[in-house]
Amino acid sequence: MRTSTKQVGSGTNATAGRPRLTVIGTGYLGATHAVCMAQLGFDVLAVDVDTTKIERLAAGEVPFFEPGLDELLQANLAAGRLRFTSSFEEVARFGDVHFLCVGTPQLPGRQNADLSYLHAAVTALAPHLRRGSLVVGKSTVPVGTAAALADRLAVEAPGVELAWNPEFLREGFAVEDTLRPDRLVFGVASTPAETILRSVYAPITNQYETPVIVADFATAELVKVAANSFLATKISYINAMAEVCEAVDADVTTLAQALSLDERIGGKFLRPGVGFGGGCLPKDIRAFRARADELGVGHSLTFLSEVDEINLRRRDRIVQLARTAVGGSLAGQPVAVLGASFKPNSDDVRDSPALAVAALLDGAGATVTVYDPMALDNARRARPELTYATSAAEAVSGAKATVLLTEWAEFGELDPAELATLAAAHTIIDARHTLDSARWRAAGWTYVSPGRPAMTPAVPAQPDVEPLQRQVQEAFAARAA
Ligand SMILES: NC(=O)C1=CN([C@@H]2O[C@H](COP(=O)(O)OP(=O)(O)OC[C@H]3O[C@@H](n4cnc5c(N)ncnc54)[C@H](O)[C@@H]3O)[C@@H](O)[C@H]2O)C=CC1
Numbered sequence: 001m002r003t004s005t006k007q008v009g010s011g012t013n014a015t016a017g018r019p020r021l022t023v024i025g026t027g028y029l030g031a032t033h034a035v036c037m038a039q040l041g042f043d044v045l046a047v048d049v050d051t052t053k054i055e056r057l058a059a060g061e062v063p064f065f066e067p068g069l070d071e072l073l074q075a076n077l078a079a080g081r082l083r084f085t086s087s088f089e090e091v092a093r094f095g096d097v098h099f100l101c102v103g104t105p106q107l108p109g110r111q112n113a114d115l116s117y118l119h120a121a122v123t124a125l126a127p128h129l130r131r132g133s134l135v136v137g138k139s140t141v142p143v144g145t146a147a148a149l150a151d152r153l154a155v156e157a158p159g160v161e162l163a164w165n166p167e168f169l170r171e172g173f174a175v176e177d178t179l180r181p182d183r184l185v186f187g188v189a190s191t192p193a194e195t196i197l198r199s200v201y202a203p204i205t206n207q208y209e210t211p212v213i214v215a216d217f218a219t220a221e222l223v224k225v226a227a228n229s230f231l232a233t234k235i236s237y238i239n240a241m242a243e244v245c246e247a248v249d250a251d252v253t254t255l256a257q258a259l260s261l262d263e264r265i266g267g268k269f270l271r272p273g274v275g276f277g278g279g280c281l282p283k284d285i286r287a288f289r290a291r292a293d294e295l296g297v298g299h300s301l302t303f304l305s306e307v308d309e310i311n312l313r314r315r316d317r318i319v320q321l322a323r324t325a326v327g328g329s330l331a332g333q334p335v336a337v338l339g340a341s342f343k344p345n346s347d348d349v350r351d352s353p354a355l356a357v358a359a360l361l362d363g364a365g366a367t368v369t370v371y372d373p374m375a376l377d378n379a380r381r382a383r384p385e386l387t388y389a390t391s392a393a394e395a396v397s398g399a400k401a402t403v404l405l406t407e408w409a410e411f412g413e414l415d416p417a418e419l420a421t422l423a424a425a426h427t428i429i430d431a432r433h434t435l436d437s438a439r440w441r442a443a444g445w446t447y448v449s450p451g452r453p454a455m456t457p458a459v460p461a462q463p464d465v466e467p468l469q470r471q472v473q474e475a476f477a478a479r480a481a
């Protein structure tokens, strides 16, 4: 570990022994971090280049859907612990510890991470940093980024030190994960930097005895991408098993259940289906692979390309199931898509498998109608070419196939008998293995899910048949019951 003689945090603004915190970048990560740090009792000032976002946050409105965050934002604004600004000068003057939370998306047309936002944030902040303080990177970065930024700060803001403190929160559980993380990782180059980070997180570590891993920059950066790569690999592993199950009419959900009962394997991140998406797992495994290539160890991570390919193949598989459901060609066929966000309890549609499948169906000529409880606005912006409905029933009306792609709880509550009266044909493709197949089959639906044999209806579908036929079928069904 590198050591430093700099007096980190000297000349601090800290009151009552507590450092003042700033957060740079107020997206999913930064807004959550700012609110949660204020909730822990710190005075927090957050900045973003997106002035609309800053105005909304300052007015008590979270610009995205994250359970529980609105309430905490409003409470901490009211308590005067949390403020938002567009001024980096003000941030530099205010803060003892500055958390970098800007985006590191995939570079267009390439696999690597785009570090330009991170460098722009340092460029905006560094000239105003006039006293000792600690800049803490939280964004997910290729290994080596922290060392490069530390070198920049040494020149552009002498007396200011860098640390790297990767974040592991999940969207949908962001508040809970921030206030009670599984572990904390501090990538530091000096003991004072470690001490400051320990004091910032003391309200958490004191309460929960949260394990703290102290490491050098490179190890801290690697922990983050290694964790996301492992999670992605687990999902693609079970989805690879789904592909094999499909070849022999075996059932991947039963297989996954049996695997999960082995404590060494565990059941988490072993849910097969349409695969992973979101603003992180896909871009992180690609950036990690690309960085390994640059470091001359690309051969160690070739499996991550396979993980990515298995994942993307699942999207095609769902389209194939829809094609089969409508009898061969999707051209002109109305298809209902339930779900647009990349996972439930989030309105994030970045690299969403649901929207990707909807777009593939649209590309194959289907007339696609998408419904999502929370992500419709984001979906409309990302895929304006699709049609959107304001309820599941509206999306399913007239559909020749219905595809469930995000496992929102409300989809589990749908009444399959009612939907059967609205749909033009009765195949439900449950790409997330989330519905009660028996209930849907009892209401006349053919239940199809990837990695499992198709299940025909327990009773024939009602609305498609003529009244006389229907009476006969009802009589048979009553006799069979
Ligand atoms: N979303 C998540 O659940 C998690 C994200 N991460 C990582 O955190 C980082 C941020 O991710 P998200 O919050 O999802 O991205 P995001 O895109 O939601 O937010 C990034 C924010 O940074 C702002 N920004 C860009 N350039 C800026 C600059 N020069 N100065 C100030 N603000 C600037 C943007 O306007 C935007 O509000 C990424 O590296 C991501 O991999 C890590 C763990 C969880």
Ligand SMILES: O=C(O)[C@H]1O[C@H](OP(=O)(O)OP(=O)(O)OC[C@H]2O[C@@H](n3ccc(=O)[nH]c3=O)[C@H](O)[C@@H]2O)[C@H](O)[C@@H](O)[C@@H]1O
Pocket (backbone or CB within 6 Å): 140, 167, 168, 169, 170, 171, 172, 228, 231, 235, 268, 269, 270, 271, 272, 273, 274, 275, 276, 277, 278, 279, 280, 281, 342, 343
């Ligand atoms: O770096 C990040 O941004 C974050 O990425 C993921 O969190 P997140 O993307 O919010 O969501 P996950 O719960 O990990 O789900 C990711 C995707 O995998 C899919 N998934 C998840 C689990 C599973 O068993 N199967 C499966 O297909 C989900 O539907 C979703 O599309 C990680 O879980 C977080 O620890 C990490 O901090």
